[in-house]
Amino acid sequence: QQQVRQxxxxxxxxxxxxxxxxxxxxxxxxDYFPWYRLFPGESPALLIAIRPVSNKKxxxxxxxxxxxxxxxxxxxxxxxxxxxSATYFCAAKKGGGSNYKLTxxxxxxxxxxx
Amino acid sequence: ExxxxxxxNYHVTQVGNEVxxxxxxxxxxxxxxxxxxxxxxxxxxxxxxxxxxLIVNETVPRRFSPQSSDKAHLNLRIKSVEPEDSAVYLCxxxxxxxxxxxxxxxxxxxxVL
Numbered sequence: 001q002q003q004v005r006q007x008x009x010x011x012x013x014x015x016x017x018x019x020x021x022x023x024x025x026x027x028x029x030x031d032y033f034p035w036y037r038l039f040p041g042e043s044p045a046l047l048i049a050i051r052p053v054s055n056k057k058x059x060x061x062x063x064x065x066x067x068x069x070x071x072x073x074x075x076x077x078x079x080x081x082x083x084x085s086a087t088y089f090c091a092a093k094k095g096g097g098s099n100y101k102l103t104x105x106x107x108x109x110x111x112x113x114x
Numbered sequence: 115e116x117x118x119x120x121x122x123n124y125h126v127t128q129v130g131n132e133v134x135x136x137x138x139x140x141x142x143x144x145x146x147x148x149x150x151x152x153x154x155x156x157x158x159x160x161x162x163x164x165x166x167x168l169i170v171n172e173t174v175p176r177r178f179s180p181q182s183s184d185k186a187h188l189n190l191r192i193k194s195v196e197p198e199d200s201a202v203y204l205c206x207x208x209x210x211x212x213x214x215x216x217x218x219x220x221x222x223x224x225x226v227l
Contacts, residue, residue: 032214043118043218044157044204089157093213101171102213104157 003027004092006105014113019077021108023090028071031095034102035064035075038087047088048075080112117141118219120205126225127195134181135190135222137205143217144210146188148180151202151221160203162213163188192224200226 003026013019023033034049050057050064050073057064061080066073077084090105118139127133139146145164149157161180162169168180177193192199205219 034215036218041220043220045218046215049215087155091157101159101162102157102216103159106154106156 002106003103004090004105006088006090006108008108009106010109010111012111012113013080015080015082017080019080019084019110019112021075021077021088021090021110022072023074023105024070024072025092026071027092027094029094030092030103032093033064033066033073034091034093035062036089036091036104038089038107040086044089077110080110082112082114085110085112118205118207118217120203120219120222122222123220124223124225126227128227129197130194133192133195133224135203135205135224137188137190137219139186139205139207139217139219141207141217142186143207144185145208145213146182146185147206147208147213147216148188148190149204149206149218151204153201157204161188161190195224195226197226200224 005024007022035047036044037047038044048059048062052068055066061078063076087107087109089107091102093102121136147162148160151157160174179191181189202221202223204221206216208216
């Protein structure tokens with residue numbers, strides 16, 4: 001059973017538009033939600049993360065909106081640039097102790113067209 | 115700047131062979147991980163290693179074994195590879211046992227013929 005789901009599988013937007021990437025999860029004990037970005041041929045890199053105490057986290061053009069009640073979150077990329085084209089992974093982790101495991105979604109492939 | 119290093123980048127081998135992948139991190143992190151990324155791009159944790167304490171994901175076949183000489187190195191050995199082992203293997207590290215802010219290496223792509 002996929003505990004972290006992402007949609008859409010792929011997304012194409014025009015340069016300057018806002019890209020919206022969706023993520024949902026099953027386990028209500030998850031307490032940390034990072035987004036990783038993967039460029040072809042490179043390593044996944046942590047982009048931005050949020051914890052359920054907040055419903056919004058902003059870093060430049062990247063914003064996470066979090067809805068704990070519905071177990072959903074989304075990553076908004078405003079003023080999308082061709083350089084944002086990559087695969088974006090939503091992940092989740094349980095809190096406390098040695099709960100080290102990150103559970104990843106399958107990713108959303110974002111293409112930003114000039 | 116890359117701080118989690120993996121070798122080799124690619125490896126092609128035949129069913130039944132043994133392979134070893136190396137991982138080194140220069141971040142001074144205490145915890146290291148191995149992930150498998152399958153053909154559907156799904157990343158799944160395989161192992162976590164912290165201060166000589168190993169946690170194994172229960173779904174990992176026994177032919178996989180991690181090997182660590184110190185906290186900066188975590189290698190992966192596969193005793194007798196199977197076709198389903200073809201994947202990208204990603205090494206990662208984090209400051210502590212909690213697994214927050216994991217930094218990934220570039221991956222090793224394994225192809226089993």
